[in-house]
Amino acid sequence: MSELQLFDTHCHLTDEQYDNYGEIVQSARSAGVNEIVIVGLDVASSIQSSELADTHNLYFSAGLHPCYPEQPEGTLQVLRTLHARPRCVAVGEIGLDFFWHDTPIPLQYSRFQSMLALAVEFALPVILHQRLSFDEIWNELRCVDLPQGGVFHCWSGTIQQAELVLADGYYISFAGNITYKKNEQLRQVAAMVPTDRLLIETDAPYMAPGKYRGKRNEPAYIVQTAKFLAELRGVTVQEIAEITSSNAHRLFQSKITNARS
Numbered sequence: 001m002s003e004l005q006l007f008d009t010h011c012h013l014t015d016e017q018y019d020n021y022g023e024i025v026q027s028a029r030s031a032g033v034n035e036i037v038i039v040g041l042d043v044a045s046s047i048q049s050s051e052l053a054d055t056h057n058l059y060f061s062a063g064l065h066p067c068y069p070e071q072p073e074g075t076l077q078v079l080r081t082l083h084a085r086p087r088c089v090a091v092g093e094i095g096l097d098f099f100w101h102d103t104p105i106p107l108q109y110s111r112f113q114s115m116l117a118l119a120v121e122f123a124l125p126v127i128l129h130q131r132l133s134f135d136e137i138w139n140e141l142r143c144v145d146l147p148q149g150g151v152f153h154c155w156s157g158t159i160q161q162a163e164l165v166l167a168d169g170y171y172i173s174f175a176g177n178i179t180y181k182k183n184e185q186l187r188q189v190a191a192m193v194p195t196d197r198l199l200i201e202t203d204a205p206y207m208a209p210g211k212y213r214g215k216r217n218e219p220a221y222i223v224q225t226a227k228f229l230a231e232l233r234g235v236t237v238q239e240i241a242e243i244t245s246s247n248a249h250r251l252f253q254s255k256i257t258n259a260r261s
Contacts, residue, residue, distance in 0.1 A: 007200075024219065032223065046078075059088075063094045066094070149251070151251060162193065175201050199251070
């Protein structure tokens, strides 16, 4: 067993690429990844994320991704039920995406606004997805008072955008794509994020880091991202593990306390 204590703040174990959940979780724990948030993308995956979290002593989030199709009647009530569960630590994955064109933009806005309202209602942090939509997402966030703030997951923005969200108290999370050669701007941001606002994730099964690139990602591989980030910032991987896990606990603190009790 690894001596590291890592926290994967964002993965999608409900993806169809997985079926051996127990093996994936055991592999992660053997690598030192003891805490994981399984992130919901729609009603079905949010329900399944809750079930997996209960089964494997993990955490989950429930939300509506901007790129997913119309949801069944009663969606908001189902999500309310999920958000009230002890292991639900966030509303997410939510946001706006102007890269893909599967979901009409008005529907994306309506969905995003309803999810932000749930975050306020349940005093939960948000897990934010943005693609070619930073300004629009930022405008929406400025219109609400989120009691627990949130995290911009799998950061892909500029240093200037990072400075904006950090000044407003948001966390920034980095995934395996920080290791890709073309992402020098991403590494510049990762080097400047204050210690107390830094998170890491896998976004599994996507964004496999370094030597695993092109393969199905999984939570155990976050160790590679942690090592890369440690070298980038001139600290030890143990320090990165401690820093990012502490930050994750702070972000998700109220629900993690409930889930452990």
